[in-house]
Amino acid sequence: MKMTAQGAGIGIDDEATGAAEGVLLSIRGLSKGFKGMQAVKDLDLDIRRGEFFTMLGPSGSGKTTTLRLIAGFERPDAGTITLDGQDLSRRAPFERDVNTVFQDYALFPHMSVAENIAYGLKAKKLPKDEVATRVAEALRMVQLGAQGERRPDQLSGGQRQRVGLARAIVNRPRLLLLDEPLGALDLKLRQDMQMELKQIQESLGITFLYVTHDQEEALSMSDRVAVFNDGRIEQVAAPADLYERPETEFVAGFVGTSSILDRGERRWVLRPEKLHLSHSSGTFTGEGWHSESGVLAESVYAGIFTRHIIRLDRGETVVAVEQNRRRYIANARRGAQVWVGWHDGEAYALKR
Amino acid sequence: MAHAVSGTGRAGRLGSLLWRRPGLSLAGLVLPPVAWMGLIYIAALAVLFIAAFWSVDDFTGEIVRNWTFANFQEVATSPIYQKIALRTVAMAALVTLTDAILAFPMAYFMARIAGPRLRLALITAVVLPLWSSYLARVYAWRLILAHDGVLNWALRGLGLPGAEIGYTNTAMWIVFSYIWLPFMIMPVYAALERIPANYFEASQDLGGRGMRTFLKVVLPLSMPGLVAGSIFTFSLTLGDYITPVLVGGPGSDFIGNVVYANVGVANNIPFAAAYATVPLVLMAVYLWLARRVGAFDVM
Numbered sequence: 292m293k294m295t296a297q298g299a300g301i302g303i304d305d306e307a308t309g310a311a312e313g314v315l316l317s318i319r320g321l322s323k324g325f326k327g328m329q330a331v332k333d334l335d336l337d338i339r340r341g342e343f344f345t346m347l348g349p350s351g352s353g354k355t356t357t358l359r360l361i362a363g364f365e366r367p368d369a370g371t372i373t374l375d376g377q378d379l380s381r382r383a384p385f386e387r388d389v390n391t392v393f394q395d396y397a398l399f400p401h402m403s404v405a406e407n408i409a410y411g412l413k414a415k416k417l418p419k420d421e422v423a424t425r426v427a428e429a430l431r432m433v434q435l436g437a438q439g440e441r442r443p444d445q446l447s448g449g450q451r452q453r454v455g456l457a458r459a460i461v462n463r464p465r466l467l468l469l470d471e472p473l474g475a476l477d478l479k480l481r482q483d484m485q486m487e488l489k490q491i492q493e494s495l496g497i498t499f500l501y502v503t504h505d506q507e508e509a510l511s512m513s514d515r516v517a518v519f520n521d522g523r524i525e526q527v528a529a530p531a532d533l534y535e536r537p538e539t540e541f542v543a544g545f546v547g548t549s550s551i552l553d554r555g556e557r558r559w560v561l562r563p564e565k566l567h568l569s570h571s572s573g574t575f576t577g578e579g580w581h582s583e584s585g586v587l588a589e590s591v592y593a594g595i596f597t598r599h600i601i602r603l604d605r606g607e608t609v610v611a612v613e614q615n616r617r618r619y620i621a622n623a624r625r626g627a628q629v630w631v632g633w634h635d636g637e638a639y640a641l642k643r
Numbered sequence: 644m645a646h647a648v649s650g651t652g653r654a655g656r657l658g659s660l661l662w663r664r665p666g667l668s669l670a671g672l673v674l675p676p677v678a679w680m681g682l683i684y685i686a687a688l689a690v691l692f693i694a695a696f697w698s699v700d701d702f703t704g705e706i707v708r709n710w711t712f713a714n715f716q717e718v719a720t721s722p723i724y725q726k727i728a729l730r731t732v733a734m735a736a737l738v739t740l741t742d743a744i745l746a747f748p749m750a751y752f753m754a755r756i757a758g759p760r761l762r763l764a765l766i767t768a769v770v771l772p773l774w775s776s777y778l779a780r781v782y783a784w785r786l787i788l789a790h791d792g793v794l795n796w797a798l799r800g801l802g803l804p805g806a807e808i809g810y811t812n813t814a815m816w817i818v819f820s821y822i823w824l825p826f827m828i829m830p831v832y833a834a835l836e837r838i839p840a841n842y843f844e845a846s847q848d849l850g851g852r853g854m855r856t857f858l859k860v861v862l863p864l865s866m867p868g869l870v871a872g873s874i875f876t877f878s879l880t881l882g883d884y885i886t887p888v889l890v891g892g893p894g895s896d897f898i899g900n901v902v903y904a905n906v907g908v909a910n911n912i913p914f915a916a917a918y919a920t921v922p923l924v925l926m927a928v929y930l931w932l933a934r935r936v937g938a939f940d941v942m
Contacts, residue, residue, distance in 0.1 A: 410849050
């Protein structure tokens with residue numbers, strides 16, 4: 292389950308990973324259009340056994356449609372979806388060994404929590420005592436041991452999402468699909484649930500396919516992330532690689548914030564925390580340093596850090612963040628002359 | 644503007660008084676309907692019930708206001724009145740069942756499959772007959788089902804034997820089912836439309852095939868609509884006395900026909916009142932049962 296950080300290559304590499312063991316779900320040439328709009332365009336994707344894989348992208352980028360195609364809620368126009376070597380394309384949702392956690396929970400309101408969780412097991416016609424044992428086990432796992440007899444409308448949002456999770460994992464699917472499961476929860480609860488989801492995933496060893504538009508959530512939970520844009524995948528990489536070495540301008544802009552500067556041969560992706568500021572021109576003279584002069588347009592004090600917006604003399608605007616460890620530039624006046632510096636070893640240039 | 648805000652106008656003063664005394668505005672809201680219910684509805688029912696304990700002087704035909712259970716006794720013991728009550732209830736139940744079976748697929752198509760324009764067209768088509776006269780529609784069916792009616796004309800045209808169902812209980816069943824069908828379709832449609840699409844997806848996702856999804860998710864969640872619809876179809880059939888006269892045969896009398904005959908021809912209002920309590924009690928039992936199975940909890 293350990294992920295290596297150097298998987299930053301091209302999205303899909305058939306020869307290297309496609310046929311390799313360890314691939315659980317394999318998508319080839321997947322396309323889906325709705326009236327006048329192509330939601331998913333000729334998509335290729337491999338998901339490894341046991342990994343926490345996230346599909347990240349803005350709304351309308353095709354990530355949710357891809358998830359729904361895998362679940363079987365939509366029929367593809369073209370392409371194949373294989374799970375463990377079996378083609379899913381011609382199977383109904385109830386014939387697929389995947390389960391879904393829905394964004395708005397989709398709990399059956401006329402059933403108790405325990406009945407909701409037992410639904411999939413009863414559909415599989417498991418013996419009664421096994422259903423009871425597994426429901427109790429699932430309830431314990433999501434810390435709702437005593438809530439089995441309650442109705443969904445008697446639970447809080449966070450508890451409902453736990454029921455949604457328990458209802459899916461109790462079936463022990465080969466692949467668990469999560470469609471923005473924390474989208475409706477408030478920030479504190481989201482962060483708690485992120486930790487909990489990650490723990491459950493690791494203890495069960497189920498492969499998670501997670502959809503979100505929240506880049507922080509994607510970076511902090513995933514083994515690998517696919518960034519979606521306009522029905523296509525821009526990049527598949529481990530979180531750190533995605534942030535430190537974005538392959539396209541879209542990824543650089545969507546994952547974190549960055550300023551992009553065209554300077555001759557190179558196209559710099561400058562993250563705010565990797566820019567250095569100085570009042571004097573002589574600070575950035577060493578090996579591997581680059582610097583440019585500009586004017587401080589705005590400084591926004593935000594407690595932990597201060598965000599500076601600098602208008603470069605060559606025309607672009609860049610954003611630099613400085614930790615408020617010292618009070619060096621925080622005193623800076625608007626309109627002051629500053630130098631912005633970055634180092635080869637820290638900043639990153641896009642391929643041209 | 645300042646006038647309204649400072650509340651100096653008459654309307655403004657009333658508004659602020661109601662704001663300060665919430666009980667007053669509640670009383671203003673609830674009193675008219677309560678008065679209506681109390682005076683016109685409950686009182687009329689009470690008079691009906693009381694009259695059921697009176698009797699009619701055989702000789703003079705005058706109503707005698709002494710207390711007697713004779714009317715109820717006759718209702719309970721007379722084989723003819725038992726048979727008529729049973730026929731009425733059986734027909735009401737059969738019509739309700741028929742309408743539920745006919746309405747469900749129609750309502751399902753309207754709520755979950757049809758596009759917005761087709762849906763609007765279908766809703767209009769379902770409700771439109773309610774604008775035409777009840778009598779006109781029943782007479783239309785008379786013309787269809789009669790011996791020389793449209794149905795037999797069409798059947799003979801196709802070389803088939805004619806169907807002799809005019810003026811029978813079968814004719815009554817067909818006409819009742821037709822006339823009350825909109826009252827079943829609309830509540831079932833409303834209930835089905837309220838079921839979020841992802842309940843269907845969740846059921847399938849968890850391995851539920853069509854039958855399981857229908858029996859465990861769709862049917863329970865549309866039950867409020869079915870129960871609401873059945874209250875209409877059952878009670879409307881139970882209280883009807885026109886359709887039995889117009890399309891029914893000699894053996895098609897309903898409770899309503901007996902009541903009508905006793906009020907008009909026989910001038911025995913106490914007996915009419917006693918017999919009229921039968922559908923009332925039946926409906927009360929029906930509503931109580933509907934509550935018992937939890938139909939109102941999910942409404």
